[in-house]
Amino acid sequence: MNDEAACVLFDSGHRACGGCAAAMAARLILDAAGKDTIVVSSTGCMEVFSTPYPETAWGVPWIHSLFENNSAVASGVVASLKKQGRKEKVIALGGDGATFDIGMLCLSGAFERGHDFTYICYDNEAYMNTGIQRSGATPYDASTTTSPAGSCSFGNSRPKKDLPMILAAHGAPYVATASIAYPPDFKKKVEKAVNTPGPCYIQVHAPCCTGWGFEGEKTVAIGKLAIETGLWVNYEMENGVVTKVKKVVRKPVDDYLVGQKRFRHLFKPKRNDAEIAKIQALADRNAVKFGIDITLKK
Amino acid sequence: MLEITEGSLAVAEAVGKCRPQVIAAYPITPQTHIVEALAEMVANCEIDAEYITVESEFSALSACLGASAAGSRVYSATTSQGLALMFEVCFNCAGMRLPVVMSIVNRAMGAPLSIWNDQQDSVSLRDSGWLQLYAEDNQEATDLHYLAYKVSEDHRILLPSFVCFDGFILSHTYEPVDTISQEQADSYLPPFKPFQRLDAADPISFGLFAAPDYYTEFRYEIDQAAKRALSVIPKAGKEFAELFGRDYSGLVEGYRLEDADCALVAMGSICGTVKDAIDEMRDAGKKVGLLKIRTFRPFPSDEVKKALSGVGRVAVLDKNISLGSKGAMALEVRDALYGSQIPVYDYIIALGGRDVRKKDIARVVSLAEEGKGDLFYGLREEVLQ
Numbered sequence: 001m002n003d004e005a006a007c008v009l010f011d012s013g014h015r016a017c018g019g020c021a022a023a024m025a026a027r028l029i030l031d032a033a034g035k036d037t038i039v040v041s042s043t044g045c046m047e048v049f050s051t052p053y054p055e056t057a058w059g060v061p062w063i064h065s066l067f068e069n070n071s072a073v074a075s076g077v078v079a080s081l082k083k084q085g086r087k088e089k090v091i092a093l094g095g096d097g098a099t100f101d102i103g104m105l106c107l108s109g110a111f112e113r114g115h116d117f118t119y120i121c122y123d124n125e126a127y128m129n130t131g132i133q134r135s136g137a138t139p140y141d142a143s144t145t146t147s148p149a150g151s152c153s154f155g156n157s158r159p160k161k162d163l164p165m166i167l168a169a170h171g172a173p174y175v176a177t178a179s180i181a182y183p184p185d186f187k188k189k190v191e192k193a194v195n196t197p198g199p200c201y202i203q204v205h206a207p208c209c210t211g212w213g214f215e216g217e218k219t220v221a222i223g224k225l226a227i228e229t230g231l232w233v234n235y236e237m238e239n240g241v242v243t244k245v246k247k248v249v250r251k252p253v254d255d256y257l258v259g260q261k262r263f264r265h266l267f268k269p270k271r272n273d274a275e276i277a278k279i280q281a282l283a284d285r286n287a288v289k290f291g292i293d294i295t296l297k298k
Numbered sequence: 299m300l301e302i303t304e305g306s307l308a309v310a311e312a313v314g315k316c317r318p319q320v321i322a323a324y325p326i327t328p329q330t331h332i333v334e335a336l337a338e339m340v341a342n343c344e345i346d347a348e349y350i351t352v353e354s355e356f357s358a359l360s361a362c363l364g365a366s367a368a369g370s371r372v373y374s375a376t377t378s379q380g381l382a383l384m385f386e387v388c389f390n391c392a393g394m395r396l397p398v399v400m401s402i403v404n405r406a407m408g409a410p411l412s413i414w415n416d417q418q419d420s421v422s423l424r425d426s427g428w429l430q431l432y433a434e435d436n437q438e439a440t441d442l443h444y445l446a447y448k449v450s451e452d453h454r455i456l457l458p459s460f461v462c463f464d465g466f467i468l469s470h471t472y473e474p475v476d477t478i479s480q481e482q483a484d485s486y487l488p489p490f491k492p493f494q495r496l497d498a499a500d501p502i503s504f505g506l507f508a509a510p511d512y513y514t515e516f517r518y519e520i521d522q523a524a525k526r527a528l529s530v531i532p533k534a535g536k537e538f539a540e541l542f543g544r545d546y547s548g549l550v551e552g553y554r555l556e557d558a559d560c561a562l563v564a565m566g567s568i569c570g571t572v573k574d575a576i577d578e579m580r581d582a583g584k585k586v587g588l589l590k591i592r593t594f595r596p597f598p599s600d601e602v603k604k605a606l607s608g609v610g611r612v613a614v615l616d617k618n619i620s621l622g623s624k625g626a627m628a629l630e631v632r633d634a635l636y637g638s639q640i641p642v643y644d645y646i647i648a649l650g651g652r653d654v655r656k657k658d659i660a661r662v663v664s665l666a667e668e669g670k671g672d673l674f675y676g677l678r679e680e681v682l683q
C-alpha cells in the first residue's frame with residue numbers, strides 16, 4: 001500500500017509529541033496490515049493521542065476498552081467475527097505497561113487459547129501516558145519517575161522482562177521483535193504476523209523523546225543505536241525457534257546511553273564505569289545469545 | 299411444557315434458546331452449573347455459539363465486550379467475587395452502550411468468604427449503568443433472560459442487563475418450570491441487530507476518551523437510556539405475556555397490598571417466603587402486603603410511590619448493606635416516598651445465606667409496628683454486648 005492510503009488509515013491529525021515513535025508504529029502497522037483490520041487498543045499514549053472525542057485518527061475500525069484488557073477484548077472480537085463468518089484481521093495494540101505488566105493475565109490467557117490475532121506491543125519502556133513511571137520493560141539503570149536515580153540509586157534496578165520468550169513458550173507460531181528505526185523490516189513482520197494463523201506477537205522498539213529525554217528528530221537515530229549496540233535485538237521466532245536475527249558491527253553501549261537523559265546519571269558528574277560495565281555485559285550476553293556480531297575481515 | 303428441573307439448568311436452557319453467538323464465562327460457585335450446561339450444549343452442537351474458556355471473569359466480560367462491539371449477541375454469568383473482578387469492565391460495557399446480558403447468581407461478598415446467598419454483589423453495581431432484574435423463582439429467572447435481551451438490544455436502550463437470581467436458593471433448587479420451544483423463543487426474540495459495530499466496510503472508533511467538555515453528556519445519555527427502560531421493560535413484558543401467558547409487565551408487583559397497613563418491600567426469592575408469611579398474618583387478621591421489586595435498575599420510583607401511597611408503614615427487607623449507611627433498597631424507597639408521612643423502616647436481613655422463615659417476617663412486621671427499624675435483623679447476642 002502506498003503512503004497516501006496509509007495516511008487515511010492512521011491520520012496525521014493526532015496529538016502525539018513531535019517525533020513520537022508510537023505514532024510512526026501505528027502508521028507502519030496499518031500500512032502493512034491494510035484496511036481490513038480491526039485494532040484493539042489499550043489505555044496509554046497511543047489511545048489518548050489518537051482519539052480525543054469527537055475526533056479519531058483511525059481509518060480502520062478501532063476499539064479501546066481498558067488499560068489491561070486488549071487481549072481479552074480481541075479474543076471476543078475474533079470469536080465474534082468467526083461466528084459471523086467475517087474475515088477481518090484483528091490486531092491488539094498495547095504499550096509496554098499494558099503488555100508486560102497489567103495486561104499479562106489477559107495476554108497469557110489469549111495466547112494459551114490460541115485465538116487468531118496479532119498482538120503488537122509498542123515498547124517505549126515505561127508508562128509514558130501517566131508521566132514516565134517504570135514498567136517491566138524499563139531497561140536496567142534507566143531513571144524514571146518511580147525509579148529515579150539518586151544518591152543511593154542508579155535508576156531502575158531490574159533488567160527488562162523477556163516477554164517475547166514468554167509468549168513463544170505459550171506456543172505462539174510467530175514471535176518477532178522490531179524497531180521503528182527499520183520500517184521495511186517492521187512492516188514485513190507485521191504482514192507475516194497477520195497472515196499467520198494463531199496468536200502472534202511483535203514487540204516494536206519505540207523510542208520516546210519525551211520520556212527518554214532526547215530531541216524529537218533523533219528518534220530514528222536512537223532506535224538505530226539500540227540495535228547497533230546490541231541492547232535491542234531484532235529477531236524472528238517461528239514455533240519457538242529463532243529463525244532470523246539482525247546482525248551488526250557492534251558499537252559500545254555508551255553510544256546509545258549518552259544521548260538520553262534517562263541515563264545521564266551514568267555519565268555525570270563522571271562516567272560510572274561499574275554500572276556501564278553491567279549494561280555492556282547485558283549487550284554482550286545478547287550478542288552471544290543471538291549471534292548478532294558481524295566479524296569484519298582484517 | 300412443565301419440567302421439574304434445577305434452576306441453573308433451566309436458566310442455561312433459556313440462555314441457549316436466546317441464541318447467544320459468543321459465550322465467555324469463568325466458573326464460580328454457585329454459578330458453575332450454568333456454564334457447565336452451556337459448555338455441554340456447545341460440545342453437542344445443541345447451540346451454535348463460540349464458547350471462550352477465559353482465564354478470569356475480568357477477561358470473560360472483556361471478551362463479551364469485544365464480541366458485542368463486533369456485532370454478536372453475547373452472554374456471561376457470574377457472581378460475587380467474579381462480578382467484583384469485572385467491576386471496571388461493567389462500567390465500560392454500559393458506557394460503550396453494549397447490550398451484554400449476564401446472569402448474576404447472587405452471592406455474598408468477602409471478606410469473610412461466603413459462598414452463600416445475599417444480594418450485595420449485584421446491588422453494589424447499581425451505579426454502573428446495567429439494568430438489573432431480580433427473579434423470585436426459577437420460572438421468572440428463566441423468562442427474564444428473554445426479556446433482558448429484548449430490552450437491552452432495543453435501540454432506544456442499548457444498555458447491558460443483569461438477570462439476578464439467588465444463589466443455591468434458586469440456582470440449585472428443583473422446581474417445575476414451563477419451558478418455551480425454540481420457535482416460540484425466536485418469535486419473541488429476533489436475531490441481534492447491532493446499532494453499530496466494528497466493521498472494516500464502515501470503520502468507526504469505539505471507546506474514545508472524552509474531555510470535560512463532553513464527558514457529562516455521555517453520562518446523561520446513559521442515564522436517559524436507563525430511564526427509558528422504565529417504559530420499554532413493561533412493553534417487553536406485555537409482549538411476553540401475550541405470547542406465553544406469564545406477565546412481567548410490572549416493574550414492581552403488589553401482593554395483597556390494597557388495604558395493607560404494613561407493606562413489606564423485598565426483591566428476589568425471599569418474596570416467596572414473604573407471601574406465605576403474609577397469608578398467615580392475613581388469616582390472623584393482620585393487614586400486611588408485599589411490594590416486590592423486580593426492576594432495581596432503573597429504579598421505578600413512581601411505581602413504588604403509587605403502590606405504597608395508601609399504606610401506614612413500610613418495612614424494607616434489604617439483603618445488602620451500603621456499609622456506613624443503609625440498605626440500598628431502603629434508600630430508594632425513602633427517596634420515592636419523600637414528602638409523604640409514611641415511615642420507612644429498614645431491615646438488613648438474610649446476609650451470607652442466613653435463613654429467613656415466616657416467623658422472621660412476622661417479627662419484622664411487629665418491629666415496624668413498634669416503630670423499630672434501621673437495624674440488622676436477628677443478630678447474634680454476643681455482638682450486641
Ligand SMILES: Cc1ncc(C[n+]2csc(CCOP(=O)(O)OP(=O)(O)O)c2C)c(N)n1
Pocket residue numbers: 022042043044045046067068094095096097098099124125126127128129130135
Ligand atoms: C487499571 C488502571 N490502572 C492504572 C491506569 C493509569 N494508566 C493509564 S495509561 C498508564 C500507563 C500506560 O503505559 P504503557 O502501556 O506503557 O503505554 P504508554 O503510555 O507508555 O504508551 C497507566 C498507568 C489505568 N488507566 N487503569
Ligand code: SF4
Pocket residue numbers: 015016017019020021022023045046049124128129207208209210211
Ligand atoms: S510521551 Fe512518548 S510515547 Fe507518548 S506521545 Fe510523547 S513521544 Fe509518544
Ligand SMILES: [Mg+2]
Pocket residue numbers: 095096097122123124125126127128
Ligand atoms: Mg510505555
